[in-house]
Amino acid sequence: MKLGYNEIMITSMYFNDINDFINLEMGVKRFQGNMERFHFNPIPLNHYSRKLFPNIETFHIYNKEDKIFNDGKIFKKIIWYKVDYSTYLKEKEQGNICKNIEYTKEDRWKYGNTIPPEVKSLGYECFYECSLLTTINIPSSVNELGYDCFNGCKSLKSINIPSSVNKIGSYCFYHCLSLTSINIPSSVISIGDGCFSGCSSLTSINIDNIQFISEERIFMNEPVLISIKIPDNLEIINGKNIFKKDINEFIIPSSITKLGYGCFSNCDSLTTINIPSSIKEIGDYCFDGCSSLKSINIPSSVISIGDGCFSGCSSLTSINIPSSIISFGNSCFCGCEEELKRNERIPSYCFDE
Incomplete structure (x- = not known):
């Protein structure tokens, strides 16, 4: 050709x-x-x-x-970098085009709580502490909810996140005290630190699609959160204090290959957990401080247990150690029941402080 x-x-x-x-x-x-x-x-x-x-x-x-x-x-300019909504309106008057429009906190003060359909993202603290906001419609043009976007919206009861959104920033829904449930669409690939922390009325979270959870304190909530639906295609959970301390049951999808650093740390109501045979590695401090965890079955697929992995699991009396494990982290059973010391598969240094 x-x-x-x-x-x-x-x-x-x-x-x-x-x-x-x-x-x-x-x-x-x-x-x-x-x-x-x-x-x-x-x-x-x-x-x-x-x-x-x-x-x-x-x-x-x-x-x-x-x-x-x-x-x-x-005769005409096309602006590709991110501009606020006020700048967009000025450029529009001059016949210019803006491709990446952000609705900022200053824009909301000026133009109100209705998000214009041209907007591509909601900026930092856009609806911060809008205490009278009960519901909001996010147009399908929006692809990002920024850092602290709805932080402190204590009257917000419901929100529809469109399938156009692919990123939810850190502390986005922090202290949304009236939010009872939320559906995260399959388009979302990133959820920031503390996103749902302090949502004291939140009982249900449905996440349709995300391959990696690697931020901190995403699900650190008050005790009422009883349902967290994790997608079946999730591959890695890696981030300190991801799950709230009061969760007592968690089902790990069979797609998971690694439990990373501190992901269940300080879940002191967690009594039991099933680790699927897809898991190859249990990371540092993964179950650190899970003081109610009594027994755990480690499948033969696991080859390593990280530093401090089960440290502080003061109720842990029963654990099987498959021959597949070739690496035990330092202090991985520190603070556990004396009964575990009888397990000949566990090296003595694992109990050192």
């Missing part, structure tokens, strides 16, 4: 810098003049490269630091 002018122009739109454009025209004579065919800049420009794209009418601004040219030939 022979590439024509249109095909090479489309291809060159994905070049990284001006040198790629220059090398194309110098290397292939029949593609000379490719840059002159562009009516927009496919890359950020400086004073030198601007001269190589003489016919630009629409100017794309990719980064906040990009050089902007007002040389009389440009």
Whole structure:
């Protein structure tokens, strides 16, 4: 297949810098003049490269630091970096386009609690301590809920998170005292630290899809949280104090391959847990401080137990140690019942403080 002018122009739109454009025209004579065919800049420009794209009418601004040219030939600007809603309205009046609009706390003060349909993300503390807010509609254009976004919205009872959202920031719903249940759509791939911490009325969380949980205190809630549905495709749980201390039962999906650092630490109401045969590693301090845990079955798939893994499990009297385990972490059974010391499979140093 022979590439024509249109095909090479489309291809060159994905070049990284001006040198790629220059090398194309110098290397292939029949593609000379490719840059002159562009009516927009496919890359950020400086004073030198601007001269190589003489016919630009629409100017794309990719980064906040990009050089902007007002040389009389440009009729419209397209802004790709994140701008607040107020800036978007000003640019719109001038005939310009903004591709990444954030609704900020200042925007909410000015324009109200209704999120405009053009908005792509909700910014830091956007609805922070809106104590009278009971419900809110998030438009399907939004892909991110920012840090502390609904922190302290103590009257918020329900919220619909659209399938367009892929990131929920740290402490997003912190101290939403009236929130009783929430559904996290399958589009969400990241949930930040302490996201649901202090949600004292929250009884049910449904997470449709997330492959890794690696933040801290996501589910650290008051005792009423009785149901946490974890997706079957989750691969790794890795983060300190992810689960609330009052949880007494947890089902680990068979997709999990690793229980990471401190993920069940200080769950002092946890009495029993089944570790599926998919697990290969139990990380440092994984069950540290689980003082009500009485027995646990470790499958033969596990090859290592991390430092302090079961330290402080003062009720633990029964545990099987399969021959597959080749690595015992320091103090991994420190503070456990004396009865465990009779287990010949456990090295003595595992009980040291």
